[in-house]
Amino acid sequence: MSTADFRMIRPVAITDAMLVSSSVPEALAQEYAPGTAYALGATVGVTTGTMQLVYQGLQASNTGHAPASSPTWWKPLGAVYASYSAAATYALGDIVSSISAGVHDLYESQAAGNTGNPLTNDTKWLRRSATNRWNLFDKALNSQTVAPGSISIAIIPGLVNTVTLLNVEGAQATVSQSVSGYTSTKSLVRHDVLSWYDFFYEEPIRSGDVVFDDIPPYGAATLTITVDNAGLDAAIGGCFVGKSRTIGLTQWGLTGGTLSYSTPTTDKYGNTTVVKRANAKRLNFEVRIPQGFEDEAFRLLTEYTDVEMVFIGCSDRSMTITYGYLDQWQVPVSLNGANAPISIRGLT
Incomplete structure (x- = not known):
């Protein structure tokens, strides 16, 4: 599996019986x-x-x-x-x-x-x-589960292979599985800068989105998910577990932006104020569909149009990971494979 595989994660709804501990x-x-x-x-x-x-x-x-x-x-x-x-x-x-x-x-x-x-x-x-x-299971990414220092949950979600954590605040996230002994820890600390000045004077950010997409699928396994943020509040906006399905390979040239729900108001003197509200991602991909896979890609995209789920354009790039729904898409048919334009509208 390539980190640039375009994948759709069909989430499992977490029930009371599935949540073992928190x-x-x-x-x-x-x-x-x-x-x-x-x-x-x-x-x-x-x-x-x-x-x-x-x-x-x-x-x-x-x-x-x-x-x-x-x-x-x-x-x-x-x-x-x-x-x-x-x-x-x-x-x-x-x-x-x-x-x-x-x-x-x-x-x-x-x-x-x-x-x-x-x-x-x-x-x-x-x-x-x-x-x-x-809150982390309610599908509303802007309403976070928040706790001092760390958050740890254990769930039995059935046959899944992917855990996606969105709108996370923490130093690191860890996922472990009871049956296979799988465990993986990923850093959430980011310090992306363009100059030495910014390196020294811009504070690192402890937030973002992270995907664990190599979990062995065992139906009876317990997954333990932990976000640590020592000395600060840990927070998770959305925790999604499910099975992934690859459509093709994400191509360079993808674009990402936001849909803003803020409201600007201008008075009679021309003074404008903005009421800050949530915003959601909007992503546009070109996805390489392998020759011969067009019918299945078309079927999958048709089946999951207007269905809320997690989309991953590249698991190494947080901006390409979102919870939302298919907006516009087309599947071309070619003798040697072709690119499918796919647009995603994120949810808040």
Whole structure:
């Protein structure tokens, strides 16, 4: 397999049963009590309003050390929110969770004195996002799963051979598999500069997209995915696992750009302001279709037109990796192979 193979990754939807474990909390923890002696690894919470900050104990015989001010005794795991209660009264801006089988959502109150109004009442409640634990699986790349220091999940997704992590913030990402012993770690630190001045004065970037496309396919295997970012928050916007299918070889001359959803507004004096919103990738490829493979390429592209999936133009170039859908494409027929123009519209 070449790094320049043009591939479509058909994602597997991750269900509750597939998610074996996650280092990111979702439910409320037992409230911290100063007089309690906590064991190594104990989990506690500190609640303010509907939000609770969750901590994990770093030492045994942990008594009287306030989690927020005792970093040698407690490690922060992230924020969770109380479950919605029809009997409670919520203030404007309060956030609650709705968690059940296949449901992992956060809602924000749109009114003061919000009592007894169901979450389906869109004048009183606005769906904010998935819960922090499930943001990386919700297909919305701009809503990230975020945790201090690192994120680690274990999943059993079935027969897959590719893991794609998008909109990642971290120093490195690691994927390992239980059956084969496969493990691979890739750096996420980038310091692309054009001069020595920039080398010394531009800070390295800890973000980007990364693909693990050499995973042995075993249906019963557990995949462990970890992003480390010591001293900073680790974040994953999208985690996609699936089987890849190669269409042809990506040719030089591909182009990449963005679709901006920001809104500029100009007042009567000509002053323009921009309301910053998300943007998505737009990619244009020329893909070399091998002679004799045209019918199958046409079938695959037809089948997956308007289907959301991961596309990889070149696994070594982050700009060519996106989650989106086929926009325009054509498959030429030639005696010795020809280039197919393929356009991809990314999703946010």
